[in-house]
Amino acid sequence: MEPMEEPKEEPMEDELEIIHAEVDSVLKRYESNPEKLIPILQGVQAKLGYLPKEAMLQIADAVQIPEVEVYGVGTFYNQFRLNPPGKHQIKVCMGTACHMTGGRIIMDSFERRLEIPEGETTPDREFSLERVACVGCCALAPVVLVDEEVEAKVRPTRVDGILLGFGMELPSANNKQKEEGREE
Numbered sequence: 560m561e562p563m564e565e566p567k568e569e570p571m572e573d574e575l576e577i578i579h580a581e582v583d584s585v586l587k588r589y590e591s592n593p594e595k596l597i598p599i600l601q602g603v604q605a606k607l608g609y610l611p612k613e614a615m616l617q618i619a620d621a622v623q624i625p626e627v628e629v630y631g632v633g634t635f636y637n638q639f640r641l642n643p644p645g646k647h648q649i650k651v652c653m654g655t656a657c658h659m660t661g662g663r664i665i666m667d668s669f670e671r672r673l674e675i676p677e678g679e680t681t682p683d684r685e686f687s688l689e690r691v692a693c694v695g696c697c698a699l700a701p702v703v704l705v706d707e708e709v710e711a712k713v714r715p716t717r718v719d720g721i722l723l724g725f726g727m728e729l730p731s732a733n734n735k736q737k738e739e740g741r742e743e
């Protein structure tokens with residue numbers, strides 16, 4: 560199992576109150592029982608959509624398990640996400656069939672366009688990008704789930720179309736040259 564990445568996103572000010580209240584309610588449900596650490600983490604993720612660092616600290620304090628151990632559990636299991644999900648979630652299938660038909664190239668294209676590596680969320684929280692295992696429609700490989708809708712036989716050229724469909728502004732060829740300092 561691959562270890563998860565360190566959280567990069569800090570919760571916004573007004574989110575901290577919500578985080579503390581939601582974590583409190585989950586802790587109450589499990590009576591802060593340290594043996595229920597995984598269900599507690601699952602419950603908090605179900606409420607918040609991810610496991611903020613602040614939530615893990617609060618849990619560690621309540622169940623009296625060292626922070627590093629709680630964090631270790633949160634980072635070990637792929638089911639837990641440490642960054643907030645984007646408004647639009649892009650999941651690139653990396654099962655065998657999709658991998659063999661260009662899944663990695665599709666992932667690279669999204670990473671380049673969104674300017675984030677897989678497993679992360681754009682700073683404006685519009686998009687999150689992650690890899691998933693076989694989603695069960697290998698005949699349509701390579702497959703991308705866009706907000707749980709299946710995009711079939713995706714080619715790198717389709718990546719821009721998907722993002723444009725959400726109103727994302729893509730750099731034009733001229734702007735790209737300017738950014739890269741290649742304008743004459």
Ligand code: FES
Binds near residue numbers: 657700
């Ligand atoms: S490997 Fe991608 S759908 Fe099966």
